Amino acid sequence: xxxxxxxxxxxxxxxxxxxxxxxxxxxxxxxxxxxxxxxxxxxxxxxxxxxxxxxxxxxxxxxxxxxxxxxxxxxxxxxxxxxxxxxxxxxxxxxxxxxxxxxxxxxxxxxxxxxxxxxxxxxxxxxxxxxxxxxxxxxxxxxxxxxxxxxxxxxxxxxxxxxxxxxxxxxxxxxxxxxxxxxxxxxxxxxxxxxxxxxxxxxxxxxxxxxxxxxxxxxxxxxxxxxxxxxxxxxxxxxxxxxxxxxxxxxxxxxxxxxxxxxxxxxxxxxxxxxxxxxxxxxxxxxxxxxxxxxxxxxxxxxxxxxxxxxxxxxxxxxxxxxxxxxxxxxxxxxxxxxxxxxxxxxxxxxxxxxxxxxxxxxxxxxxxxxxxxxxxxxxxxxxxxxxxxxxxxxxxxxxxxxxxxxxxxxxxxxxx
Amino acid sequence: xxxxxxxxxxxxxxxxxxxxxxxxxxxxxxxxxxxxxxxxxxxxxxxxxxxxxxxxxxxxxxxxxxxxxxxxxxxxxxxxxxxxxxxxxxxxxxxxxxxxxxxxxxxxxxxxxxxxxxxxxxxxxxxxxxxxxxxxxxxxxxxxxxxxxxxxxxxxxxxxxxxxxxxxxxxxxxxxxxxxxxxxxxxxxxxxxxxxxxxxxxxxxxxxxxxxxxxxxxxxxxxxxxxxxxxxxxxxxxxxxxxxxxxxxxxxxxxxxxxxxxxxxxxxxxxxxxxxxxxxxxxxxxxxxxxxxxxxxxxxxxxxxxxxxxxxxxxxxxxxxxxxxxxxxxxxxxxxxxxxxxxxxxxxxxxxxxxxxxxxxxxxxxxxxxxxxxxxxxxxxxxxxxxxxxxxxxxxxxxxxxxxxxxxxxxxxxxxx
Numbered sequence: 001x002x003x004x005x006x007x008x009x010x011x012x013x014x015x016x017x018x019x020x021x022x023x024x025x026x027x028x029x030x031x032x033x034x035x036x037x038x039x040x041x042x043x044x045x046x047x048x049x050x051x052x053x054x055x056x057x058x059x060x061x062x063x064x065x066x067x068x069x070x071x072x073x074x075x076x077x078x079x080x081x082x083x084x085x086x087x088x089x090x091x092x093x094x095x096x097x098x099x100x101x102x103x104x105x106x107x108x109x110x111x112x113x114x115x116x117x118x119x120x121x122x123x124x125x126x127x128x129x130x131x132x133x134x135x136x137x138x139x140x141x142x143x144x145x146x147x148x149x150x151x152x153x154x155x156x157x158x159x160x161x162x163x164x165x166x167x168x169x170x171x172x173x174x175x176x177x178x179x180x181x182x183x184x185x186x187x188x189x190x191x192x193x194x195x196x197x198x199x200x201x202x203x204x205x206x207x208x209x210x211x212x213x214x215x216x217x218x219x220x221x222x223x224x225x226x227x228x229x230x231x232x233x234x235x236x237x238x239x240x241x242x243x244x245x246x247x248x249x250x251x252x253x254x255x256x257x258x259x260x261x262x263x264x265x266x267x268x269x270x271x272x273x274x275x276x277x278x279x280x281x282x283x284x285x286x287x288x289x290x291x292x293x294x295x296x297x298x299x300x301x302x303x304x305x306x307x308x309x310x311x312x313x314x315x316x317x318x319x320x321x322x323x324x325x326x327x328x329x330x331x332x333x334x335x336x337x338x339x340x341x342x343x344x345x346x347x348x349x350x351x352x353x354x355x356x357x358x359x360x361x362x363x364x365x366x367x368x369x370x371x372x373x374x375x376x377x378x379x380x381x382x383x384x385x386x387x388x389x390x391x392x393x394x395x396x397x398x399x400x401x402x403x404x405x406x407x408x409x410x411x412x413x414x415x416x417x
Numbered sequence: 418x419x420x421x422x423x424x425x426x427x428x429x430x431x432x433x434x435x436x437x438x439x440x441x442x443x444x445x446x447x448x449x450x451x452x453x454x455x456x457x458x459x460x461x462x463x464x465x466x467x468x469x470x471x472x473x474x475x476x477x478x479x480x481x482x483x484x485x486x487x488x489x490x491x492x493x494x495x496x497x498x499x500x501x502x503x504x505x506x507x508x509x510x511x512x513x514x515x516x517x518x519x520x521x522x523x524x525x526x527x528x529x530x531x532x533x534x535x536x537x538x539x540x541x542x543x544x545x546x547x548x549x550x551x552x553x554x555x556x557x558x559x560x561x562x563x564x565x566x567x568x569x570x571x572x573x574x575x576x577x578x579x580x581x582x583x584x585x586x587x588x589x590x591x592x593x594x595x596x597x598x599x600x601x602x603x604x605x606x607x608x609x610x611x612x613x614x615x616x617x618x619x620x621x622x623x624x625x626x627x628x629x630x631x632x633x634x635x636x637x638x639x640x641x642x643x644x645x646x647x648x649x650x651x652x653x654x655x656x657x658x659x660x661x662x663x664x665x666x667x668x669x670x671x672x673x674x675x676x677x678x679x680x681x682x683x684x685x686x687x688x689x690x691x692x693x694x695x696x697x698x699x700x701x702x703x704x705x706x707x708x709x710x711x712x713x714x715x716x717x718x719x720x721x722x723x724x725x726x727x728x729x730x731x732x733x734x735x736x737x738x739x740x741x742x743x744x745x746x747x748x749x750x751x752x753x754x755x756x757x758x759x760x761x762x763x764x765x766x767x768x769x770x771x772x773x774x775x776x777x778x779x780x781x782x783x784x785x786x787x788x789x790x791x792x793x794x795x796x797x798x799x800x801x802x803x804x805x806x807x808x809x810x811x812x813x814x815x816x817x818x819x820x821x822x823x824x825x826x827x828x829x830x831x832x833x834x
Contacts, residue, residue, distance in 0.1 A: 199651025216650065220696065230801065232685035232708045233633065233777030234616025237675040239801075244686055245672050248665035255662050258654040268649035269661055270696045272689070279637065279687045279706045289696045291649045360650030384647065384656075 009118065012406050014399030017110040021398070024050060024090070024106060025098040034389025035098050039091035039133035040068070040172035047090045048178060051105060051130060058112050060128070064180025067145040067158050068132040068173040071182075074112045076125040077416035082189040084122075084413040085372075086111065086405060087129025088364060093137050097391020099196045099381065099398075105130055107194045107402040111409055123414030124189055131364045132173070138163045146364035148184045150371045155184055188372035190339055190412040193365035194405045195376060196393055200384030201357065208400045209347045210357035210378030213340050215366045216266065216293040217300050217332030223250065223311070226321040229276060229284025240282055244274055246320045247286035253310040254290055257303050264358055265303065266293040295332045295358045333366050339375035339412070346407030352400050373412075377404050426535065429823055431816030434527040438815070441467060441507075441523060442515040451806025452515050456508035456550035457485070457589035464507045465595060468522060468547060475529050477545070481597025484562040484575050485549040485590040488599075491529045493542035494833035499606040501539075501830040502789075503528065503822060504546025505781060510554050514808020516613045516798065516815075522547055524611045524819040531823055540831030541606055548781045549590070555580045563781035565601045567788045572601055605789035607756055607829040610782035611822045612793060613810055617801030618774065625817045626764045627774035627795030630757050632783045633683065633710040634717050634749030640667065640728070643738040646693060646701025657699055661691055663737045664703035670727040671707055674720050681775055682720065683710040712749045712775045750783050756792035756829070763824030769817050790829075794821050 027046045028037035037043045048070060052062050055072035063071045073083065088104025108128030115122065136142025139161040148158040159170035173179035197203075202210050227241035251269045258267030268291045275285040290307065294300045308324065315322045347354045357378055359366075368374045379401035382392040444463045445454035454460045465487060469479050472489035480488045490500065505521025525545030532539065553559025556578040565575040576587035590596035614620075619627050644658035668686045675684030689705040707724065711717045725741065732739045764771045774795055776783075785791045796818035799809040 197651060198648055199653070200647075200656055201651075201653065204656070218650075230617075231615055231778060231803065232683060232687055233635075233710055233779075234614060234618075234803075235683070235777070235801065236616070236618065237672070237679060237683065239617055239621070242672070242685075244668055244689060248668035251661055251665035252669070255654070255659070262654060266649060266652070266654065268659075268697070268699055270649055270691075270698050270700060271694045272661060272691050272700075273694075274687075274689050277688045277690075280685070280708050281687050282685055283687060283689075291697050293650055360652070361648065362650075384652065386648065386651075 010407060012110045012114045012399060012402045013117070014395060016113065017106060017398060017402055018395045020054065020106045020109065021098065021102065024102055028092065030095065030389050032389040034391065035092045035096050036094055037090065037092045038094065038138045039135065040138065040169065040176055042176070044091055045176035045178070048130065051090065051109070054109055055112070055128065058109065058116060060112060063182050064178055065182035065184045066155055066180055067148050067184045068178040068180060069145050069149070069184065070130040072109070072112070072128040074115060074126045076122045076413065078123055079125050081124040082187040083125040083127040084190045084409050085127040085129055085188050086192045086194070086409060087131060088193050088195060089131045089134030091133055091135050093135055093387045095389050097386060097388060099391055099393050100198065100386050101134055103196060103398060104194045107405050110402050111406045114406055121416035122410065123416050126409060126413055133169065134364055139169050143362055143364055143367055146367035150367040151185065152367060185371070188368070191365060191368040191372045191374040192339065192405055192408055193363055193376045194401045195363060195378060196381040196386060197378040197384065198361055198381060198386035202378060202380035203382065203384065205355065206353065207355045208352040208379065208397060209354040209404055211340060211344045211347060211354055212359050212376035212378055213335055213356050214295040215333040215359040215363070216264070216295050217297055218328060218330040219292040219300050219304060219326065220328035221290040222325045222327050223288050223290060224323040225250070225286045225315065227284055227318065230282045232280040232282055235282060241319045242282050243286045243320060244283035246314050246318050247272060247288055249314045250288065250311055253314065254307070257306050261294060261299050261303060264295050265299065266360060267303065293360060297332050333369050335369055335375035336373035339373050339408070342408040342411040343375055343377055343404060346404045346411065349407065350400070350403050352404065377401050377408070427824060429527045429531045429816060429819045430534070431812060433530065434523060434815060434819055435812045437471065437523045437526065438515065438519065441519055445509065447512065447806050449806040451808065452509045452513050453511055454507065454509045455511065455555045456552065457555065457586065457593055459593070461508055462593035462595070465547065468507065468526070471526055472529070472545065475526065475533055477529060480599050481595055482599035482601045483572055483597060484565050484601045485595040485597065486562050486566070486601065487547040489526070489529070489545040491532060491543045493539045493830060495540055496542050498541040499604040500542040500544040501607045501826050502544045502546050502605050503609045503611070503826060504548060505610050505612060506548045506551030508550055508552050510552055510804045512806050514803060514805060516808055516810050517615065517803050518551055520613060520815060521611045524822050527819050528823045528826055538833035539827065540833050543826060543830055550586060551781055556586050560779055560781055560784055563784035567784035568602065569784060602788070608782060608785040608789045608791040609756065609822055609825055610780055610793045611818045612780060612795060613798040613803060614795040614801065615778055615798060615803035619795065619797035620799065620801065622772065623770065624772045625769040625796065625814060626771035626821055628757060628761045628764060628771055629776050629793035629795055630752055630773050631712040632750040632776040632780070633681070633712050634714055635745060635747040636709040636717050636721060636743065637745035638707040639742045639744050640705050640707060641740040642667070642703045642732065644701055644735065647699045649697040649699055652699060658736045659699050660703045660737060661700035663731050663735050664689060664705055666731045667705065667728055670731065671724070674723050678711060678716050678720060681712050682716065683777060684720065710777060714749050750786050752786055752792035753790035756790050759825040759828040760792055760794050760821060763821045763828065766824065767817070767820050769821065794818050794825070
């Protein structure tokens with residue numbers, strides 16, 4: 001590898017990057033300043049086409065795999081070596097923002113452009129990747145294509161996912177001209193993903209860079225609490241079996257479990273439906289969902305134990321029935337130590353304030369970590385808001401994150417002798 | 418008045434009463450064994466016609482007032498005296514039962530039939546009343562016609578109430594032939610209403626008769642709790658402003674306030690809506706309703722104070738905004754001491770097990786208590802269930818309640834010399 005990475009000229013062009021971000025944001029722009037570019041729509045095709053054009057202009061070769069993932073390649077000196085890759089997604093939520101995903105893609109392009117500017121030859125090839133259907137808004141599940149790449153799903157499953165109108169990913173890839181021929185999956189020397197944090201920590205602590213060491217594991221539950229529907233007037237308090245009272249105590253329990261495993265645990269009841277939901281009827285049944293997250297699987301197991309014991313106690317006391325269903329269990333991920341070290345070193349060389357972070361959300365990098373050395377770089381977003389048209393980030397944050405990405409990629413790709 | 422009420426022959430004919438109840442229940446019978454006889458529908462007309470026919474067969478004269486309330490009158494010796502009245506309603510909930518309301522009407526008819534059998538002449542006239550639209554299912558508000566009778570609403574308001582298709586009570590009374598000419602409201606010497614309890618207390622304590630001394634006051638609220646909608650993954654526990662956490666603690670608070678004012682207080686959150694109600698989004702807003710009931714107004718005031726203080730504390734702690742709106746305040750009713758005494762004495766003469774009770778639900782008797790000496794008699798219903806097609810009662814309970822009604826009415830109407 002190379003010892004001269006810290007040269008002051010190793011900086012990306014922040015203005016050019018910002019201009020590209022704003023140009024891409026015109027495709028599917030919403031009135032409120034956000035983006036709606038759902039996977040494999042005409043607008044997604046327009047975004048892909050623009051990306052491909054820019055990459056070709058930057059001298060890259062383009063390949064597309066059978067899941068429609070786009071690989072823009074800048075050759076290395078030793079082009080037979082496995083590439084160092086970076087990337088994210090161009091698809092958005094229906095009321096999404098201008099940075100979620102697209103930043104990670106265009107930062108990769110900016111890395112290539114900067115290497116070109118500097119006439120910098122890497123030992124290994126560098127590739128910038130666009131993953132198909134990361135958001136999962138149009139086709140469930142989310143991160144389907146990195147999932148296929150990592151072997152979590154097979155190709156047939158991926159191509160057969162349907163939108164609400166019954167159109168499949170495979171059909172829509174054909175329609176927009178992005179059904180490629182390449183196999184999905186190959187040897188990768190390292191993978192980096194730059195992303196906005198989608199949470200409030202970096203901005204609140206005035207840190208520019210999040211060195212992402214882990215991604216939280218997730219356990220999701222559906223809980224149904226059943227009591228006795230009865231009249232709010234003639235039914236004395238001590239004879240009630242109020243399902244909402246039990247459910248409310250479960251909400252408090254979930255919050256308490258989260259706090260007991262601070263600072264990394266997240267514990268949320270996001271959905272709660274009351275039956276019959278009438279002003280003067282004691283609720284007979286409540287359905288609620290629980291979302292537990294933590295970077296350590298042992299802690300998730302302990303949270304699970306506390307949840308079940310707590311629900312037993314709460315429902316037993318009121319005389320309620322319970323049904324607790326595990327619906328999703330995604331184990332925590334620890335990213336690759338060398339990749340983390342490359343990000344941290346780059347951040348320190350550049351003098352950016354930083355902190356280690358755990359990703360609370362899922363990203364394509366989570367799947368990639370199963371098959372390649374992987375880590376992530378986070379930059380702040382305004383008020384921690386994402387999946388929202390008001391999603392925003394400052395140009396200096398975006399530049400700083402891309403500076404870090406550039407150096408981390410060079411560190412892993414090596415300077416050609 | 419008369420000192421010889423305790424004669425063993427002063428009993429109603431339980432078989433005849435039960436037969437009439439079951440005959441009436443055929444009109445609007447539902448598959449699950451309940452009744453659907455919505456106010457002023459063709460089925461309500463059929464029920465009214467049957468009642469009127471039976472009353473005429475029992476020698477009564479029939480008058481109908483401008484709200485469609487039916488008065489079936491058995492003359493007294495001194496027929497110019499104000500009548501002793503009893504009655505309830507023939508309309509039902511959409512999935513109602515065979516006893517709610519109709520028992521109180523047909524028990525009145527059975528009192529008349531029994532007086533006829535015994536050739537018993539009362540000093541005052543006796544009237545059996547059918548109130549229009551007690552349930553409020555088709556036309557809101559509930560108890561509209563006794564409300565007009567008592568002066569809580571004016572006649573024009575009552576007649577102009579609309580159903581969901583825009584048809585008014587006045588139009589529908591004309592259509593089914595029950596738009597009468599009599600004024601709504603007159604002098605009443607005493608009013609009694611027999612009703613199923615619609616709660617579980619009598620059956621659980623194995624008591625046959627509830628001597629109803631009071632009706633609970635009610636205070637209803639709408640509460641909106643606002644926090645910060647954010648992602649369940651990347652948002653640490655200590656940075657959350659979770660509206661559902663606050664709302665859940667309010668549910669627990671409401672329950673605690675109810676228990677603190679046992680045994681009479683009822684405190685219920687019946688409706689609760691979460692926004693955006695998504696599995697992995699921390700709820701930004703929750704709307705909920707509160708229903709407080711107690712027979713003493715001072716206690717309702719104290720419950721109100723505790724509620725507001727509690728909500729302040731809960732929302733302050735989490736950093737939530739609150740909006741608490743009073744939407745309904747109905748003061749408690751204490752029924753007439755003489756009428757209560759008449760019911761209690763009759764119950765004791767007959768040797769039925771009994772207890773004093775507070776009505777948790779609203780009844781026409783509540784409005785009548787504003788303009789006439791009034792009280793109520795409760796009998797158990799199976800499992801305390803009402804407003805439900807499985808609503809049920811045992812024939813012996815129904816007979817016992819009507820026995821009590823007979824004696825209480827005679828006590829107030831007087832035996833002719």
